[in-house]
Amino acid sequence: MATKNVDEMSFLDHLEDLRWHLIRITIAVILAGIIAFCFPKILFGVIIFGPTEMSFPTYQWLCEMSQLIGIEDTTFCADRFPFDLQNRLVAGQFSTHIWTSIYAGFIVAFPYALYQLWRFISPGLKKNERRNSRGFIIIASLLFFIGVLFGYYVITPLSFNFLANYSISDKVINDFDLNSVIAVVRSSSLAAGLVFELPILVYFLTKIGFVTPQILKKYRKFALVIVLIISAVITPPDIASQVIVAVPILILYQVSIFISRIVVRNQNKKELKAKV
Known part of the structure; x- marks a missing residue:
């Protein structure tokens, strides 16, 4: 094999x-x-x-x-x-x-x-x-x-x-x-x-063209709601705990947008070089 x-x-x-x-x-x-x-x-x-x-x-x-x-x-x-x-x-x-x-x-x-x-x-x-x-x-x-x-x-x-x-x-x-x-x-x-594997997931989804920085920015509000739901599920139902958990997840989401932007930029550079 x-x-x-x-x-x-x-x-x-x-x-x-x-x-x-x-x-x-x-x-x-x-x-x-x-x-x-x-x-x-x-x-x-x-x-x-x-x-x-x-x-x-x-x-x-x-x-x-x-x-x-x-x-x-x-x-x-x-x-x-x-x-x-x-x-x-x-x-x-x-x-x-x-x-x-x-x-x-x-x-x-x-x-x-x-x-x-x-x-x-x-x-x-x-x-x-x-x-x-x-x-x-x-x-x-x-x-x-x-x-x-x-x-x-x-x-x-x-x-x-x-x-x-x-x-x-x-x-x-x-x-x-x-x-x-x-x-x-x-x-x-x-x-x-x-x-916390969210940036890795976004990286591969961007590589295959399923996700773009524009899509991540467009649905940022929906992502915020999803993050709050996730925080409510994995934490006790008090506001302080949910905020403590939501903050790093939101930071990861912003990092994911940055990573997606880099991936798209590199792909565009490769396409330009291929045309030249």
Whole structure:
């Protein structure tokens, strides 16, 4: 399969090639997940349950900021969150351990997954296109990890702080399920990581002519509404949290317009040179 020319490969050959790339990605995720599985104290005690402790760096910073501006009644300076964790399933903790390890393995193996996908796509590109996209894996991985960190250190603490202190009655005691708590950390981090890939997505959409800077500018107002909807979905329903999340996404949208403009400019230069 490796000795075949791309032009000579049939549709089934491409599917077979894609299958092997997906198999390598799966193996990498599983291996990284096994390593994460072997260190439950770090995976759960430090990472997963970190945002549920008031000693988490985000809460410490927010506490200092609230005191600095003179806000006395703040939940960011409390001793602990008003909730406990519970497991209601016989195999709940074991299955949670396995699935959380797999998600951790996916995050760790993300650059390798991009590398395998790039190996599948790159043979169909021209030499100059492969050369111009040389830093794709590094940039895409960097954006993903920045997004994951943003989700973990910003969205997740804000979500826990709001939801844990929200109460409809003193008669209701918060006793959160283990899977529910982990789902907040997982969804917030992964969603932010994928959202931060927006500039990469716009780059490729511009390359194939599906998106232009004019289109991005024209639908900027609609994009603002979509951003606010996304912020409302992945954050607690308070205005401050939504604004905190919306701002970096809007910045990414502006960066995407700049990237799209550069791509179109380079394509126009190539067309002029070809005519000359």
